[in-house]
Each structure stands twice: as structure tokens, then as C-alpha cells.
Amino acid sequence: MKPLHDITVAGAGFVGWLAAAALARNHAGRGGSVTLVPLPGLDDSLDPFGPATALLPGGVEGLAALLGVTPADILRAGDGGFSLGTAFQGWEGPGSVSFLPFGQTGADLKGVAFHHLVWRARAAGASIRMTDYSLSTLAAQAERFALPSPDPRSVLSTLAPGGFADLRGLTALAQRQALAAGARLATAPLSHVRRDAAGRVTALVLADDTDIPADLFIDATGARALLAAPGNGWHDWRCWLPCDQYAVEPATADGPPPPYALHSADATGWTRRIPLRTGAWVTRLGRGAGRFTSGRRDLAWDANTVLLGASACLLDPVGGVALSLLITTIRHLLSHYPVTPGSGPEAASFNSQVAVAMDRARDFLILRFKANGRTGEAFWDAARAMDLPDPLAHKMALYESRGRIPLYDGELFDRPDWINLLDGAGIRARRCDVQANGLNDGEIMAHLERLRGVLLRAAGELPPHAQALAQLLGGTP
Amino acid sequence: MKNHHIKKQSNVRVLILGGGTAGWMAAAALSAKLAGTGVSIRLVESAEIGTVGVGEATVPHIRHFNASLGFDEADFMSRTEATFKLGIEFRDWGRKGDAYIHPFAAFGREIGGVPFHHHWTRARRAGRVPADGLDAVSLPIQAARMGRFGHPSPDPSSFFSTFSYAYQFDAGLYAGYLRAYAEARGVVRTEGKVQDVSLRADGHVEAVTLESGERLVADLFVDCSGFRGLLIEGALKTGYEDWTRYLPCDRAVAVPCANDGPPAPYTRATARDAGWMWRIPLQHRAGNGHVYCSGFMDDDAAEQALLAQLDHPPQAAPRRLRFTTGKRRRQWVGNVVAIGLSAGFLEPLESTSIHLIQLGIGRLLDLFPTSADMDPLDAAEFNRLMDLEYERVRDFIILHYVATQRDDTPFWNHCRTMAIPDSLATKMELFKQRGIVTLYRDGMFLEPSWIAVYLGQNILPTHVDPRAALVSDAEIDRLIAMEAEHCRRAASSMPAHGEILSRYKVQVTA
């Protein structure tokens, strides 16, 4: 059996080098080739929102595994720290603050889900913020951090950190790993794409007129998607994700990096601040200029071409999902790697898994806009009034009806993420779980008090984030 | 905080119609989980009508059900004459003479980031492992073949944590066990035959009337009335999705006999000329049955074939059953939730019915009506989840029939060449060509189960993950041999199945 050996990657930015490293490490060991063809211009292969990016839980480890390095290498190369979640400022109305943590929130009692306990306690007069029962939230507030414990009995097992990274550092790391695994960079940049009569890519033509053919082409050219066949259309999601304009600028660090991103809403959009160890990046998102179109490509794998990064899917950065989706996609590509020319059943399976992951990630971001509390501002009023896509509409309806979140195949986010987002936005269910009626208020309050005590104590014992990072990465905080 | 605790009462009145496995499982679980909520539960059953009562083999999820009710394993097993089950042995399915076990465990471990079955396929294609070589790399299969059993370890780093197990039990005794539990928790049982069902103006069921004239009103009706679906179909005319075109068997005949020696820790399913036969060893007897297609075999011949292969003389008259494979179009309609045979039927090849009952109960609890007014969203979500589950189980069962090379009878020629659902055709194609198992969130059978049946029935992928070639043949052979040695040694260290069962007996009587 002979796998397809020759891979050509269009775009030598972050996505290109990451894909090249992962593919070369896995496939080129047996004589195959991976060739990258550079493009002139800024690297917007993952997204155009600036050099800093966020990683959801599991992302640091996932990236490390693809590149064959350690998680510490990722943070080191990416100038990054850990992330315990996202702080949202102004989304529930000017002046409001809420925190969307990673990891677990609270704990069930006698089979009754935590959020139902909180709703019962509120009905009994207690004033409670759900996320105050998440260790990630408490640690983030105090800028403390520890790695999660593998022991499920430890309260530290409720942590599930993500991270931040400067893509330029990660690109350099990926490039090193790719070259070490035998990938090659073409000597001249891309001039144009050669196709056959059916629109299939046959070669990349370089500026010096050399042809680079391949068995498999990877499109890592960002939103331009230079290799996408004309018929492989783009699903435009601007009706749900309203921003289409951005501006990026660097900021200076004020002290050690906090273990969270800050997303601040204003009258006409929102601003993301991602902390790095030696600075920060600020991206402002709004509506108007039409500089990007949230959406996804119809087929991520079309004939002999696989599209990765922004050429396949580009989403408003409010969910911080771009890099995690890319990691998932590359993993699927490795496990579905084609062994015969063209697109067989692997491509169909890859496409359906990738599409569903993107669609469900999209739903989470849509809800972030929909569940805003800013009234009297056209941008936000329109977002609140929008109709939801079907699976999300069902999810929202069931939550509003009885506090239940249905999960579908391919979900990136788990129940607590959805519930924290909705509850934090002041959206509550009309009904409470009947099983909660078997508990009396005293039991529920005692459970909540005990939990809070355990969490506060645990948070107080965590080291400062800067110290934990320094210990992990070596060197001074 | 105030001193007096206000309890929220929901006061929903539940009527469970039917006292088979489904009815009593529902009654037990609802009475435990809704204790103190104000929900009241009544169960109606008719001795005259009786139960199907043949469901005896289960899947591991039943342990969670039992544990959540607080059952003690030794007590439960001893009172239901239960045995341990490590898997199902499939005989004569791929070809006559083949035998493989579908265990509750994965085969081998990932090597170099590539799932074990890709490496195994390469070794098999090169003739470096025998066709039945997978047995050797499964601890539970080795234990099953040796007639041994041991509990899995809760320590995830232990080799003994890598498998799961289920039970084989007497369904009638299990129903009785559940009944005692439910009645102790306030479930009111009424013996009687429902003769009439009255509907409200909005089409919901209002009440059922018994032969005695007694009229029972409720807010929520759980239809566990068996194949007839007295409420969901009889009263509400919901309609049935017939899946006979994919699963042509439509009859069964069942008969108990004595065990041949100590009970085996696994179920056996042997393919026959026009269907298949089960053998389920319990402590005090073995359950036997013949599932067949009436289009290819008549009832007398089926019964004769069953009796002819019994290990011992029958202990009762053979019972004949008829069924239509498929599922109710909607399992929750208005204020009626169908659970058990009233909701649908998939033949017992993979022991899935009791599990589907358990799932239905779990989801009913998750979506339990908060008042007498039903929210249609609860039903919509219930139906979405159950539809997914039924369809995915259906596909897995069809796989056993279509992944065959048998051409020795008209029945097998039909199965081998019949049209199958697209959802299954896509999955099979992906595995055949590339060794990839389609993964999903909801669906009881995970990757190892699909692999067990594909490989067990000689569907060897044409291509595997190219990364598998990065590990040398010698290294793979060494790892496979090592894994087999681990499995053999671990299985040999387990006690004999009969010995554990008798230890449990002593524990309970003491």
C-alpha cells in the first residue's frame, strides 16, 4: 500500500507551517515530500485579527502533540500564559462584568444539576452568581493558577486551562519542526494556480515559472482561499455574526499577564484584549467596512485539495475557537489521510465531521451576540432580535423552557459553558428540574455554602499565575 | 435564612401501564428519583395478559441503573439467578465455522498514535496473525473462553480496568425485585385489565378504565404495555416505522433448559439457516431461543430446530412470539411516553432492548413534566434523542446480517444482498476502504464494538492509516505478542465464573 506522498502547501504562514509539520512528521518519514509555497503579505492564514490568539482547553496540549514538542514549548515559543476563561465587560449593559470560565462550575447534588440548585437558591431569596462556584473564576480574579489534577477527587480537577500565544512565535516553532521533519520551502512565491478543465488544481506555479505538482494540495492562504474551486462556495454567516470589520494594535503589558482574555462591548461593537507575557494585542471588531465575512467553505476537502484555517472557516473571534478548530481539523486530516487519489469515503467523512464542528462552534458565538443586554443601541438591538439557526433555536428554547442544554455531535463546548453564558446574561429557565423539588432549601443552601468554602480555600492556596508560569517555563517571572 | 423549608410540589400523577421489565424498571427509577417531589406513581398490570419476559441478556449500562437505585450486586444477582456477562459469542455469522466474541472492551492499545486495529489489519493482511487472532489480545475474551470472571479494577492505571461487564438474569425475577423496591417507595400497584381509554378535548389521554369498572385518571401516562402499545398506538394512533426491510426476522420461539456444566460468562448467538439462536446461561437454567424470518422458515420447523440443539431437555413448553422490527414514529406524544416494546423493537442480537428501556427512563427523568401541563418541547427533545439511539442501534444490528459471506441458504443470500440504510452504507464503506469507524456523541455502540463485528465478520479494511507503516513489522509483532501474553496471564489469574457466583450466594444467605 502506497500513501499519496507529495503534498504541496499554499501559504507559508502559521497554518501552512503547522499543517506541514504535522503532515511531514506523520507521512514524509517514508520518502514523501511536503513543499510549502510562500505568499507575499501579512500572515492571515488562521484569521486576520492580529498576531495574538487564544486556545481553548486542550489546545496547548493538542498543538504540542501535532508539533512533537511539550506544552511548555508552546507557551515559551508563543510568549503566552495560561487562560482560565474570558472576562466580558459591558455585554449585559454598560458597566456590567461577567466571567465565562473554562472547566467545571459547581457540583451536582443527588443527581440534580448545579444550575438548578442555584435557581432554587435564588428563588429562596439568595443572590448568587453561578460562576462564583467555579475555581477557574476565583483563580482568574486573583490572577492565580495551577495545572489541573488528574485525581477526580481533587478540587483542582475542575480546572481546564487554555492559553494564549503569539502566532509569529508559534510559526517559527512549527517551521523548525516542519523543516526538521523534511518539509521544504519553495524558493519563489506563488504566482498562480494551474487547474484542469474541471477546475481541479494540477500545480502551483511559482513566480520563477516552476510548476509544483502534488498528490494533495493544502490551501493555507487565508480568507482568499486561492486553491478553492469556484464552485466550492462560502456559507455567509453575517446574518448571525454581525461584525465584518476589524482593527488591530499592540499594547503594552501592565504587569504580569492575567490568565484570561478581556472582551469589552461598546455601543457599536466589541474589543478583544489578549495578554501575552511581554505585551498584549488589542483587536476592535465592528460592523461596516466589510473587511471579513464570517462563515465556512462548503467543502473543506474538495477533490485533491484540503482547505485549512481561514480558507475553510472564519469566525468572529469572540469565541476564541479558530486555533482549536484548526487543531481538530488537522487531527481529522491525519486520521483520514487519503491513500488513493481523489476524494473517497475519507473525504466525505472528514467533511461532515469538520462541518459539524464548525457549525456547532458558530452556534456558541451566535449566542454570545444574541444574549446581550445592551438596549437602545442599533448594533446590539439587532443582534438580540435575530432569528437563530435551527439546532441553536432548539437548544435555546429547551434551555428557556426547562434549563436543559441538548448537545449535538461535534460540540466543542460543554453544558456548563452554555449555561454560564446564558445565566450570566440573565436568561433563566421558566421551569425548574422536578428532581430538585425533592431537595429542601436548607439542603441546597448547605451544599452551596460547603462548595463555596472548598473553592475559596483552594483558590487561596494557588500560586500567582506569573509564578506558576515561571516555574513551568523556567526563568524569572 | 428562614427556618421552615418550603418544598416545591409538582403533584404530577403518573400512571404506568404495564408490569413487564419496562413497567417495573420505570416504576423503580421514578419512585427513587422523584421521591419527595410530590409526584405520585401508580402501575397497572394484568396477570391475564402477562409479560413477554424473555429479555435476559443485558449490556454494561444496566450496572449504572442498578447502582443508581442502590442495589447490592450480590443480593441482586442471587435473587435474579444472574450470571456475569463478558460479551456475546457470534458463531457462524461471517462464514459457517467462524466464531468471534464481541466483548465490552477495546482490542489492544494505540501504537505510535494509530489505533491498534490498523496495525492488526496490516499484520493480518501479511498473514502474520491468524484470522481469529484478535481473541488473543482481549482480556475479557480470554477470560470468557476460560470460563473465568473477575471484576474490573477501578484504578485506571491497572490492566484490569480495561474491560466492562453486564449480567444475564431471569427477567421475571428481575421484575419482581424491582416491584418490591418500587412498592416500598410508594408505587401503588393495581391488578386489572385496561378496557377503555378516554381522551381529553386536546387529544391527551385523560383516564383508563379497567374491566372492573375502576377509572384511573393521571397527568402523565407511561405506556409500558408491550407490543400492543395500548396508549401510544391503540389510543393515539401514532404510527410505526417498519424496519423489516432491513431486519427481516419477525418471529421467535423460546424455551429454557438446564445448563451444560457451570454457566458460561457470556451469551451465545449462533447464525442458523433462516435466522439465529441464542443461549443465555443463568445460574439455574439456560434461556434458549430461535429468532427467524417467517418468509424463509415456518414455525414448526423453527421450533424443531431449536429443540434439536438443546443441551438438555426443555423445562417448559416452547413460547412462540411474533414481532415487527421498527420503532414508533414518536415515542412521546402529548402526555403519553412509550417505553419498552410499546416504543419499538429491535431483535435481541446485541441485547439492546433493556438498555433502550433504561435510556427512555433516564431521558424521561431529565425531561420530566413540571406540571400537568405538558410542554411540547420536552416531547420533541425526547423523541430526537430516542430516534437517534434507535437508528444507530438498528444500523449496528443490520451490520451483523449484511457483513456476511454466507451463501448457503436463501435467507443469507437475501441478507447479504439487501439494500441497507445510507447511514450504514457510508459507515461500512469508510471502514472497508480505510479502517475508520464513524464516531458520534449519542449512540450506545462505540468504536470497539464496531471493530469487533467488522473484523469478526471478516471485513478487513483494504487500506489502513499510512502512519501505521512507520512502526516496523517486528515491533508490531512484538507488541501484539506482549499484549496477548498480558491478556492470557491476567485472564488465567481470574477465578472460575461459577466460583464467584457461589461466593455471592453464600454472602447473601449468610
Ligand SMILES: Cc1cc2nc3c(=O)[nH]c(=O)nc-3n(C[C@H](O)[C@H](O)[C@H](O)COP(=O)(O)OP(=O)(O)OC[C@H]3O[C@@H](n4cnc5c(N)ncnc54)[C@H](O)[C@@H]3O)c2cc1C
Ligand atoms: C424473543 C425476544 C428475546 C428478547 N431478548 C432480550 C434480551 O436478551 N435482552 C434484552 O434486553 N431484551 C430482550 N428482549 C426484549 C425484552 O423482552 C423487552 O424489552 C422487555 O421484556 C420489556 O417488555 P415490556 O415490559 O415492554 O413488555 P411486556 O413484557 O409485554 O409487558 C407488558 C405489560 O403490559 C401489561 N398490559 C398489556 N396490556 C394490558 C391491558 N390491557 N391492561 C393491563 N395491563 C396490560 C401486561 O400485563 C404486562 O405487564 C427480547 C424480546 C423478545 C421478543
